[in-house]
Amino acid sequence: DAKTTQPNSMESNEEEPVHLPCNHSTISGTDYIHWYRQLPSQGPEYVIHGLTSNVNNRMASLAIAEDRKSSTLILHRATLRDAAVYYCILSYLNQAGTALIFGKGTTLSVSS
Amino acid sequence: KAGVTQTPRYLIKTRGQQVTLSCSPISGHRSVSWYQQTPGQGLQFLFEYFSETQRNKGNFPGRFSGRQFSNSRSEMNVSTLELGDSALYLCASRKTHYNEQFFGPGTRLTVL
Numbered sequence: 425d426a427k428t429t430q431p432n433s434m435e436s437n438e439e440e441p442v443h444l445p446c447n448h449s450t451i452s453g454t455d456y457i458h459w460y461r462q463l464p465s466q467g468p469e470y471v472i473h474g475l476t477s478n479v480n481n482r483m484a485s486l487a488i489a490e491d492r493k494s495s496t497l498i499l500h501r502a503t504l505r506d507a508a509v510y511y512c513i514l515s516y517l518n519q520a521g522t523a524l525i526f527g528k529g530t531t532l533s534v535s536s
Numbered sequence: 537k538a539g540v541t542q543t544p545r546y547l548i549k550t551r552g553q554q555v556t557l558s559c560s561p562i563s564g565h566r567s568v569s570w571y572q573q574t575p576g577q578g579l580q581f582l583f584e585y586f587s588e589t590q591r592n593k594g595n596f597p598g599r600f601s602g603r604q605f606s607n608s609r610s611e612m613n614v615s616t617l618e619l620g621d622s623a624l625y626l627c628a629s630r631k632t633h634y635n636e637q638f639f640g641p642g643t644r645l646t647v648l
Contacts, residue, residue, distance in 0.1 A: 458636070467540075467626050467639030468579070511579070523592045524637065526571075526579035 428512045433531045436502045444497040444530055446512030451492050456515045458524065459486065459497045461508040468511065468526075471497065507534045538562065540629050540640035548646045554615040557643045561608050561629030567591075568610040569637060570602060573624040585610055586632075614645075622647045 429447040436442045448457065459471040472479055472486045474495075479486040485498040499506055509529040516523060541560045549555050561568050569592075570582040581594040585604035602612045608629070614621055624644050628637035 460637075467628070467642055468637075469639065470636040473636065523581060523584065524569075525581060528578050 427525075428514060428527045430510075430512050430527060430530045432528070433533065435533045435535065436499075436506075438504060438534055438536045439501050442499040442502045442506070442532065442534075444499075444510050444512075444532065445494065446496070447494045448512070448514055449493045451514055452516070454516070457486065457488060457492075457495050458513040458515055459484070460511045460513065460524075460526075461506075462511070462529070463505075463508045471510070473515075502532075502534045504534050504536060507532055540627055540638055542625075542627050542640040542643050544643060545641065546644045546646075548648065549617050550648050551617055551619060553617050554613065555617060555645060557612045557614075557625055557627075557645070559610045559612070559627030559629075559640060561610070561627075562638055565629035565631050565638070566608055567630045567632060567635075568604055568608065569628045569630075570610070570612050571626040571628065572596075573626060573642070574622075579626070582612070617647045619647050621645065 456473050456475050458473040460468040461471050462468040472481055472484050474486045487496045509531050511526050511529040513524050543558045567586045569584040571579050573579045582596055583590055583602050584592040588604045599615045604610045624642045626639055626642045628639045630637045
């Protein structure tokens with residue numbers, strides 16, 4: 425299965441943009457790039473996903489490199505509530521659908 | 537719309553016992569996945585059920601099993617508990633196996 429590499433931790437200040445990087449050099453053509461986050465004492469929460477083009481939603485933006493070997497999750501204005509572990513995941517497609525393989529994630533700290 | 541619910545939230549068992557965890561998906565969701573989360577191994581995929589059939593399976597021993605009922609509710613069973621089975625067990629549901637997953641709060645299992 426294709427793997428992702430993320431920094432263990434990152435720090436940000438409140439109301440500043442945050443760019444969370446993810447490397448996935450062995451990504452295949454059918455792998456989607458997903459981002460989930462896990463707030464303290466909660467289950468993971470879906471953030472965004474994409475295949476080739478950049479994606480935007482109310483929570484974040486996803487910038488995907490042209491060769492798809494890396495991507496960046498962008499939080500436009502970090503808040504204290506954005507402090508969480510962010511997981512970059514490749515979902516592989518098989519006959520049964522798509523399965524998510526989580527890595528270690530990046531712990532984001534946000535300071536006021 | 538009610539989210540994914542898991543019962544019980546906390547559980548304490550002793551080695552050698554068995555345990556059954558329950559997950560009720562979001563209404564209309566037909567796919568249920570189970571994950572184990574530990575500090576050392578992170579989030580690991582156990583299995584996924586769709587329409588009462590197991591569709592995907594992670595790399596866990598046969599002591600870990602599950603099933604899904606016709607109303608999409610799912611149960612996970614762990615037999616002959618070991619100390620290493622202490623973990624947060626998360627359930628996630630989605631409409632089909634191609635959509636984003638919605639996670640429940642988890643069941644915290646402690647094996648003594």
